[in-house]
Amino acid sequence: MDSHAPAYRYLKTLESREGFDAHVRWERELAAGNWGMVTWPAAYGGRDLDLIRWLIFEEEYFRAGAPNRANQNGIFLLGPTIMEYGTAAQKSRFLTPMARGETIWAQAWSEPNAGSDMAAIRATAIQDGDVYIINGQKTWSSRAAYADWCFGLFRSDPASTRDHGLSFILLPLDSPGVTVRPIRQLHGETGFAEIFFDNVRVPAENRIAGEGEGWNVAMATAGFERGLMLRSPARFQCTAQRLVELYRAKAGTASPGLSEIVLHAWMDAQAYALNTYSVASTLQAGGKIGAEASMNKIFWSELDRAMHRAAISLLGAAAELRAAPGETDWLDGYIFSLAGPIYAGSNEIQRNIIAERVLGLPR
Amino acid sequence: MDVRLTEDQIALRDSVRGYLAETHPAAILRRLDGAGGRDPAIWQGLHDMGLTTALIPEDHGGLGLGLLEAAVLAIELGRANVSEPIIDTAFVGIPVLLRRGEIGCLPALLGGLLRIALAHDSNPWIADHDVADIVLTESALLGGPADPPLLPAADPLRRLFPPIAESGADPFMLNTAALMAAAQMIGAADAMLAMATDYAKIRSQFGQPIGAFQAVKHLCATAAVKLEFARPVLLRAAVALQEDHPRAPLHVSHAKVAATDAAMLAAETAIQVHGAMGYTYEVDLHYWMKRVWALAGAWGDRAYHLARVDAAVIGGALPLGPDETFSTGADHG
Numbered sequence: 001m002d003s004h005a006p007a008y009r010y011l012k013t014l015e016s017r018e019g020f021d022a023h024v025r026w027e028r029e030l031a032a033g034n035w036g037m038v039t040w041p042a043a044y045g046g047r048d049l050d051l052i053r054w055l056i057f058e059e060e061y062f063r064a065g066a067p068n069r070a071n072q073n074g075i076f077l078l079g080p081t082i083m084e085y086g087t088a089a090q091k092s093r094f095l096t097p098m099a100r101g102e103t104i105w106a107q108a109w110s111e112p113n114a115g116s117d118m119a120a121i122r123a124t125a126i127q128d129g130d131v132y133i134i135n136g137q138k139t140w141s142s143r144a145a146y147a148d149w150c151f152g153l154f155r156s157d158p159a160s161t162r163d164h165g166l167s168f169i170l171l172p173l174d175s176p177g178v179t180v181r182p183i184r185q186l187h188g189e190t191g192f193a194e195i196f197f198d199n200v201r202v203p204a205e206n207r208i209a210g211e212g213e214g215w216n217v218a219m220a221t222a223g224f225e226r227g228l229m230l231r232s233p234a235r236f237q238c239t240a241q242r243l244v245e246l247y248r249a250k251a252g253t254a255s256p257g258l259s260e261i262v263l264h265a266w267m268d269a270q271a272y273a274l275n276t277y278s279v280a281s282t283l284q285a286g287g288k289i290g291a292e293a294s295m296n297k298i299f300w301s302e303l304d305r306a307m308h309r310a311a312i313s314l315l316g317a318a319a320e321l322r323a324a325p326g327e328t329d330w331l332d333g334y335i336f337s338l339a340g341p342i343y344a345g346s347n348e349i350q351r352n353i354i355a356e357r358v359l360g361l362p363r
Numbered sequence: 364m365d366v367r368l369t370e371d372q373i374a375l376r377d378s379v380r381g382y383l384a385e386t387h388p389a390a391i392l393r394r395l396d397g398a399g400g401r402d403p404a405i406w407q408g409l410h411d412m413g414l415t416t417a418l419i420p421e422d423h424g425g426l427g428l429g430l431l432e433a434a435v436l437a438i439e440l441g442r443a444n445v446s447e448p449i450i451d452t453a454f455v456g457i458p459v460l461l462r463r464g465e466i467g468c469l470p471a472l473l474g475g476l477l478r479i480a481l482a483h484d485s486n487p488w489i490a491d492h493d494v495a496d497i498v499l500t501e502s503a504l505l506g507g508p509a510d511p512p513l514l515p516a517a518d519p520l521r522r523l524f525p526p527i528a529e530s531g532a533d534p535f536m537l538n539t540a541a542l543m544a545a546a547q548m549i550g551a552a553d554a555m556l557a558m559a560t561d562y563a564k565i566r567s568q569f570g571q572p573i574g575a576f577q578a579v580k581h582l583c584a585t586a587a588v589k590l591e592f593a594r595p596v597l598l599r600a601a602v603a604l605q606e607d608h609p610r611a612p613l614h615v616s617h618a619k620v621a622a623t624d625a626a627m628l629a630a631e632t633a634i635q636v637h638g639a640m641g642y643t644y645e646v647d648l649h650y651w652m653k654r655v656w657a658l659a660g661a662w663g664d665r666a667y668h669l670a671r672v673d674a675a676v677i678g679g680a681l682p683l684g685p686d687e688t689f690s691t692g693a694d695h696g
Contacts, residue, residue: 059686062685233685241683241684259677266672268592270617270688271596272592273685277364277689284365285365295587299592348577350584351585352580354588355579355583361560361564
């Protein structure tokens with residue numbers, strides 16, 4: 001990491017075209033050293049490492065200042081999903097190019113009227129012989145404007161409602177009939193996109209698991225998203241470390257009370273790391289994480305927002321100016337941290353899940 | 364690497380939890396309240412379960428458990444809101460004696476006959492001084508008390524007495540007692556959250572259980588998250604102290620702050636969920652809440668422990684990177 005990551009430390013945001021391309025170059029450099037997805041089997045471009053070793057890899061990754069992963073939707077969400085539900089043919093077809101950064105993935109789940117209420121999905125995938133005909137609209141799809149493929153959830157039984165009759169289907173974003181329309185985000189970049197499907201023909205072999213089983217597959221994907229993989233603790237420990245350093249530099253002018261917030265950032269990042277090692281130990285021993293994954297998601301997303309808000313406070317008036325090249329862009333980080341409590345299932349949804357499935361409160 | 368509790372530790376925890384659930388229900392707290400707060404039969408039961416001798420080494424006739432197991436059991440004692448001086452005697456007093464090589468009183472402790480009170484400058488009072496056979500200070504074992512005056516305490520089951528001049532400030536006593544206070548708060552928080560959710564399932568308003576309302580769900584979920592992430596911090600501190608890790612004081616302080624914050628939030632959440640019922644003496648919740656108030660201030664209050672974290676983290680002595688999570692700490696004192 002120390003010999004490769006520094007050149008990629010201060011890339012333009014992943015949400016911009018230029019930044020995205022630079023991040024993809026980094027993905028390919030990682031893959032060249034066989035570091036694309038270290039926990040995967042060697043047959044799919046991995047290194048067969050266990051979860052504890054993955055956490056150590058992540059610590060070194062972030063310690064060296066390596067950038068966020070352009071293919072995070074692929075390697076952290078779809079990858080583990082295919083590993084669990086995919087056929088042997090699907091695994092060899094999709095996993096290796098994913099680990100090598102050759103196919104970059106976007107998630108096509110949300111619709112204008114199906115955000116937190118994902119079971120309200122209306123986009124359809126109707127089977128016609130050995131293809132699905134896809135119609136409808138997806139939206140708020142992160143980096144879909146730049147990605148190669150998407151994994152979507154579509155209604156394959158038009159008579160079905162809610163979480164029944166949905167299928168989990170993969171398709172190239174340059175398929176005939178797909179229109180990707182970028183959406184400008186808070187920071188001004190177009191990392192989001194709407195995706196329109198107009199009689200898009202997709203081979204039935206691109207469906208993961210059975211027809212109508214899409215909801216269960218998607219819930220497994222969401223579990224990976226909220227649980228261990230998407231946000232390893234090292235990322236937040238590095239942010240906490242930078243925040244402590246910023247506080248030391250600004251302590252003379254910091255508002256009273258900020259030191260406590262900074263100390264909490266460090267303590268909570270530690271707590272998140274300790275908890276993650278505990279979860280990894282449980283998983284390695286054959287245990288499962290269920291609704292507890294929702295606790296994780298709330299904890300890291302609210303920690304990340306609090307840390308970046310503290311940094312903005314420490315910077316004072318200087319926070320209004322964008323960071324110079326080679327400096328930590330705290331404002332950009334703050335903007336991104338505001339998305340944390342929303343994506344991967346809003347924190348309100350997570351609190352419902354905890355209340356109902358961990359604490360046993362009535363629906 | 365595996366940071367889970369072992370099967371033996373889980374079995375020990377579950378047996379003590381089961382014993383206390385059966386023998387030490389909230390009805391016991393109501394009976395003790397106003398009746399002196401202590402009952403030799405409860406002490407005897409704790410002794411029979413092996414708790415008084417848990418940390419005495421096996422070659423001295425005890426169970427030979429460490430501070431990690433003690434912390435795990437202190438969680439259970441906090442969950443049941445046990446008020447006997449078992450933690451001061453067996454989980455703090457005995458480790459302090461062993462560390463000092465003071466093994467003369469181990470035979471009497473093995474018989475469950477002795478109670479130890481702890482005197483430390485960090486506390487403006489001594490708990491259970493009146494029943495103590497030994498008062499442990501920084502440098503001495505003092506004899507039993509001569510009828511000290513009972514101080515009025517917010518927690519009706521705490522028995523507090525004025526400080527003595529000889530207390531001193533033994534750091535190991537402070538760290539061990541702070542760890543055990545944190546552990547009890549984690550257990551108390553768990554108990555209060557369970558009371559809140561149990562009540563939310565049966566209390567009906569607007570034609571449905573109040574636990575079906577999202578506002579109530581979110582209160583409980585927020586408290587549960589805070590608690591969930593305090594647990595591993597506590598266990599890490601226990602391991603660090605047990606192994607005499609150079610960063611043990613920092614980890615103990617982190618645990619005390621995290622447990623205090625989690626327990627105070629659980630208490631406020633539980634009161635809020637209980638509504639006006641929670642504001643009455645009829646609901647048992649207040650015993651746990653008052654215990655948390657007491658433990659939050661005892662053995663170094665929040666400000667004291669936060670200052671120790673501050674000195675290590677912002678003060679600059681500590682390497683902070685993500686690769687330092689399980690550092691040996693050999694690089695600093």
